[in-house]
Amino acid sequence: MFHKYKWAAALLGVLLTAAPIYWLTSWLEKQGEAEATITARWSVAAMDVAIGDAAATIREIAARRTATCDAPYVNELRQRVFRSHYLKEIAIVDAKGQTVCTDLGNTFSVRDVLVSSATPQPGLMLDAVRTDTDEQFLRVRLVGSRGQPSIAALLRADAMLPRLTSDGERFSGYVRIALVDGTVIAAIGDENEKAVLREEGVVSVVQSESYGPSVTVAMRRNGVIANYNDLRRIGMVLTGLIAIVILAGALIVPWRQTQTITSEIERAVLAGEFIPYYQPIFDIRTGKLLGAEVLVRWRKPDGKLVSPGEFIPLVESSSIIIDITRSLMRKVCSDIGTTIEARPDLYISFNVAPRHLKDSAILNDVGAIFEGSRIRLSQVVLEITERHELENLTAARRAIAALQALGCRTALDDVGTGDSGFSYILKLGVDIIKIDRLFVEAIKTDPQAQAIVATFVDLARNLRMKIIAEGIEKAEQIEYLRQMGIVAAQGFFFAPPLPAHLFIQLTETLVTRSSKEEDVAAPVKGYVAAIDQIAAA
Numbered sequence: 001m002f003h004k005y006k007w008a009a010a011l012l013g014v015l016l017t018a019a020p021i022y023w024l025t026s027w028l029e030k031q032g033e034a035e036a037t038i039t040a041r042w043s044v045a046a047m048d049v050a051i052g053d054a055a056a057t058i059r060e061i062a063a064r065r066t067a068t069c070d071a072p073y074v075n076e077l078r079q080r081v082f083r084s085h086y087l088k089e090i091a092i093v094d095a096k097g098q099t100v101c102t103d104l105g106n107t108f109s110v111r112d113v114l115v116s117s118a119t120p121q122p123g124l125m126l127d128a129v130r131t132d133t134d135e136q137f138l139r140v141r142l143v144g145s146r147g148q149p150s151i152a153a154l155l156r157a158d159a160m161l162p163r164l165t166s167d168g169e170r171f172s173g174y175v176r177i178a179l180v181d182g183t184v185i186a187a188i189g190d191e192n193e194k195a196v197l198r199e200e201g202v203v204s205v206v207q208s209e210s211y212g213p214s215v216t217v218a219m220r221r222n223g224v225i226a227n228y229n230d231l232r233r234i235g236m237v238l239t240g241l242i243a244i245v246i247l248a249g250a251l252i253v254p255w256r257q258t259q260t261i262t263s264e265i266e267r268a269v270l271a272g273e274f275i276p277y278y279q280p281i282f283d284i285r286t287g288k289l290l291g292a293e294v295l296v297r298w299r300k301p302d303g304k305l306v307s308p309g310e311f312i313p314l315v316e317s318s319s320i321i322i323d324i325t326r327s328l329m330r331k332v333c334s335d336i337g338t339t340i341e342a343r344p345d346l347y348i349s350f351n352v353a354p355r356h357l358k359d360s361a362i363l364n365d366v367g368a369i370f371e372g373s374r375i376r377l378s379q380v381v382l383e384i385t386e387r388h389e390l391e392n393l394t395a396a397r398r399a400i401a402a403l404q405a406l407g408c409r410t411a412l413d414d415v416g417t418g419d420s421g422f423s424y425i426l427k428l429g430v431d432i433i434k435i436d437r438l439f440v441e442a443i444k445t446d447p448q449a450q451a452i453v454a455t456f457v458d459l460a461r462n463l464r465m466k467i468i469a470e471g472i473e474k475a476e477q478i479e480y481l482r483q484m485g486i487v488a489a490q491g492f493f494f495a496p497p498l499p500a501h502l503f504i505q506l507t508e509t510l511v512t513r514s515s516k517e518e519d520v521a522a523p524v525k526g527y528v529a530a531i532d533q534i535a536a537a
């Protein structure tokens with residue numbers, strides 16, 4: 001069962017980590033494709049504008065008068081080139097497209113016409129030309145009527161090619177503008193990288209509907225993580241990822257720990273590792289032993305003792321606490337049964353978890369374990385804590401009454417520490433109230449603690465309940481408690497919770513003075529001395 005959770009947690013971890021990475025990768029891919037398409041569309045639009053501008057200019061010039069190479073005409077051409085952003089050169093060309101003269105007179109840059117292709121616009125041709133510096137350009141040319149010379153305009157490549165990405169960053173890919181037959185007329189980026197780009201990049205091709213040439217854009221997929229916005233988005237994803245992992249860890253680790261310790265406790269119950277310790281309870285007027293409270297200890301296989309504070313809260317709300325209580329009760333019978341049987345006025349007090357009161361489970365357990373055992377039901381006290389409010393007061397009240405009918409006594413533990421106040425004491429009908437260590441500690445210095453204890457004493461007297469004071473550590477506390485009329489007490493001043501053999505020795509020494517002096521363990525001598533001191537006072 002535990003292993004199932006472990007695998008589920010591991011699978012969850014993998015999914016939590018893989019999902020954002022998968023998402024980031026596919027986002028980058030989409031982003032790359034979108035960027036390439038945007039760039040291609042932008043270039044086609046720029047090219048269409050450049051061709052359109054050039055075509056309009058040369059049509060207008062041609063419409064005015066027949067093209068010649070005379071100075072005024074050439075001058076006018078030069079004016080046009082200067083004024084236009086798109087034009088590099090305007091030339092007068094012959095019927096075959098060869099340059100006759102340009103806006104600079106007889107100097108011209110076109111060396112070869114590589115290909116000519118018709119456009120959807122009547123009378124308008126597009127040429128790929130090579131210049132004497134070995135660059136290729138796009139030329140827009142009017143077709144002259146009946147072998148007449150006509151006008152052609154060379155376009156600036158940089159007016160059509162993208163310099164920036166859509167986010168305003170430097171463009172880092174390969175862009176090529178080609179005529180319909182594939183002849184390249186303008187390109188930027190590293191041509192050699194093209195192959196690589198095709199393999200691990202994204203390619204977008206967009207064709208101009210107005211004039212025919214196409215723009216090819218090839219970009220590296222990761223080429224798009226170049227700008228601030230992208231980095232910020234990735235940073236957000238990574239931060240989110242880390243947050244998810246931390247959150248999952250924060251949820252899973254304590255849960256796993258609880259799982260681990262719970263299954264460990266289940267095993268320990270079966271292995272009998274929960275053992276009772278016994279804290280003696282005394283009459284502080286006479287020093288007489290009245291009984292003991294059973295306090296559980298977890299004795300690990302390595303001998304280490306674990307205090308109940310480290311595991312009781314973890315199992316108090318599960319049925320494991322019921323198993324622990326049952327096994328403690330049986331262990332108490334076998335540990336000290338003989339000692340207790342011989343002294344019918346001693347009682348043994350057990351701590352009972354609130355959930356054990358439900359469905360009269362406690363009643364069945366107490367009956368099954370103590371009926372016919374060495375410990376009489378009249379020697380059994382059951383402590384119910386006031387710390388957590390009981391879910392169902394009526395059911396608790398009924399369970400307490402049934403236990404009393406069986407012959408047991410009940411005690412309300414930690415009185416004064418809960419929120420429920422005196423109402424509990426009144427409603428539950430317990431036989432004993434145990435005043436918490438907090439009040440005993442404060443009794444000397446805090447008048448409010450004194451007042452509360454005084455109220456408890458009054459209440460107990462009226463309702464015929466006994467009182468046990470917990471956590472006595474100093475002789476002066478005993479003095480106060482006596483003055484207030486409290487009789488029974490337990491605490492480190494007398495003895496801490498003791499293992500069974502020491503508790504038996506202490507009992508025998510105190511009650512019958514039967515143990516021989518030399519058989520008594522040194523600590524027990526100390527406890528006896530403390531108690532004798534009380535009796536003498």
Ligand code: C2E
Nearest residue numbers: 295296307308309312351352353471472473491492493497
């Ligand atoms: P509790 O029922 O109030 O038990 C008294 C606690 O105070 C015990 O702690 C005891 O060792 C400690 N104590 C006794 N005298 C003194 C003193 O003079 N000074 C100080 N500072 N402490 C003193 P322990 O044994 O660690 O048990 C802690 C709590 O665990 C118990 O408080 C009880 O609520 C719970 N517990 C212990 N055993 C069981 C059990 O078998 N079943 C259940 N359900 N709860 C148990």
Ligand code: CA
Nearest residue numbers: 293351383413
């Ligand atoms: Ca208790």
Ligand code: CA
Nearest residue numbers: 413414436470
């Ligand atoms: Ca207590």
